[in-house]
Amino acid sequence: MNQFQYVRASKPKAAIEALARDPNAQFIAGGTNLLDLMKRGVMAPQKLIDINKLPLDKIERQEGNIRIGALALNGAVAEDKLVLEKLPLLAQALNAGASAQLRNMATVGGNMLQRTRCPYFYDTAMPCNKREPGTGCGALEGFNRMHAIFGFSDKCIAVHPSDMSVALAALDATVLISGPKGDRRIPFAELHRLPGDQPHIDTTLGAGELITAVEVPDNAFSRHVHYLKVRERASYAFALVSVAAALQLDGSTIKDARLAMGGVAHKPWRLTDAEKALVGKPATDETFRQAAEVAMRGAKAFKHNAYKLKLGPNSIVQALKNAAAA
Structure with a gap:
C-alpha cells in the first residue's frame, strides 16, 4: 500500500x-x-x-419519505424498527449483503459506491478498462461466469455488487448529494452508469460531491416482499443473480409491483416492463413466468455465464412467489 x-x-x-x-x-x-x-x-x-464524524447517520421519517443518512451503518439500518416496518425489502437485502462484521462497519453511502468485484479489475496484472482505461477487458474472452447479461459494452462486462442498491432501485429511492456547486437530488436509477466507452466512471457524481442521504418514498410494499439472492455458498458471497420483488395485492390480484435484479449488469437492473406485465393480473405462477419472460428480453450471455439466462427467470418467478406468500 x-x-x-x-x-x-x-x-x-x-x-x-x-x-x-x-x-x-x-x-x-x-x-x-x-x-x-x-x-x-x-x-x-x-x-x-x-467523514465518520459528519452528522449523517440518522434514520427518520420526513414528509412522506424515510430518510437514511449516508453514514448510517448497514447493520443499524437492517435492524431499525422504522425500516423493518416500512421497508422490509431493504432490510432483507442488507442482511443478504455481507457478513455481520461488514454490516457493522459499512455505511449506506459506501455501499452505493462500492466498486465491482470482477477478478480482472482486482488483478493488476490483467487488462481492465475500468481500472486502466484503454488496456482492454480481460473478462470478454476470459473466465466470465459472474459477469453481465444486460447493459454491457465491448469495453466492460462487469457487474455491480451491491444488494442494498438493488432494493433501493426497486423502491424508487432518491439520492441526496452535496457538492461545491450546492445540493441536488437525483433518482436512484440515475446514480450508477452503464459502462459504454467509459467503464472507469461508475456513477454520475461530480467532482467533489458527497452523498449525504437516501430517501425512500412511502409505499404500499410493507408486506408482500422478498429479496432472493442466489450465490455459490450460503455464507458471505456476491450474487450470481439476485431479485428484489415487491407486490401490492388486492385479494389475489396484483395492484402494483416493483422488480429489480442484481448480479446481471453494471448497475442495479430495474425491470419496469416486467412490473407493468404484472399489474392487474392474478398472482399466479403463470403470471410470474410471463413477467419473467418480459424481464429477460435483451439478455445476452458470454462463454461461461449462459446459466444466467435460465437462472435469471427462475429466480424472478421464485422471488415473486415468495413475495406473494409473505
Missing part, C-alpha cells in the same frame, strides 16, 4: 472543500471496500478524508 495523507472532517462543507482542492483525495467512512482496493494496488489515493 502506498503512503497517503489522512485528515478528518467535522462538517460536510469542510469535507467537500477538502476533496475539491485535491483531485487525488478520496472520502473514507467504513473503508470495507476502499482499503481492500488500496492494499491490492487497484486504487492509490494520496489523501484520505475521514
Whole structure:
C-alpha cells in the first residue's frame, strides 16, 4: 500500500472543500471496500478524508419519505424498527449483503459506491478498462461466469455488487448529494452508469460531491416482499443473480409491483416492463413466468455465464412467489 495523507472532517462543507482542492483525495467512512482496493494496488489515493464524524447517520421519517443518512451503518439500518416496518425489502437485502462484521462497519453511502468485484479489475496484472482505461477487458474472452447479461459494452462486462442498491432501485429511492456547486437530488436509477466507452466512471457524481442521504418514498410494499439472492455458498458471497420483488395485492390480484435484479449488469437492473406485465393480473405462477419472460428480453450471455439466462427467470418467478406468500 502506498503512503497517503489522512485528515478528518467535522462538517460536510469542510469535507467537500477538502476533496475539491485535491483531485487525488478520496472520502473514507467504513473503508470495507476502499482499503481492500488500496492494499491490492487497484486504487492509490494520496489523501484520505475521514467523514465518520459528519452528522449523517440518522434514520427518520420526513414528509412522506424515510430518510437514511449516508453514514448510517448497514447493520443499524437492517435492524431499525422504522425500516423493518416500512421497508422490509431493504432490510432483507442488507442482511443478504455481507457478513455481520461488514454490516457493522459499512455505511449506506459506501455501499452505493462500492466498486465491482470482477477478478480482472482486482488483478493488476490483467487488462481492465475500468481500472486502466484503454488496456482492454480481460473478462470478454476470459473466465466470465459472474459477469453481465444486460447493459454491457465491448469495453466492460462487469457487474455491480451491491444488494442494498438493488432494493433501493426497486423502491424508487432518491439520492441526496452535496457538492461545491450546492445540493441536488437525483433518482436512484440515475446514480450508477452503464459502462459504454467509459467503464472507469461508475456513477454520475461530480467532482467533489458527497452523498449525504437516501430517501425512500412511502409505499404500499410493507408486506408482500422478498429479496432472493442466489450465490455459490450460503455464507458471505456476491450474487450470481439476485431479485428484489415487491407486490401490492388486492385479494389475489396484483395492484402494483416493483422488480429489480442484481448480479446481471453494471448497475442495479430495474425491470419496469416486467412490473407493468404484472399489474392487474392474478398472482399466479403463470403470471410470474410471463413477467419473467418480459424481464429477460435483451439478455445476452458470454462463454461461461449462459446459466444466467435460465437462472435469471427462475429466480424472478421464485422471488415473486415468495413475495406473494409473505
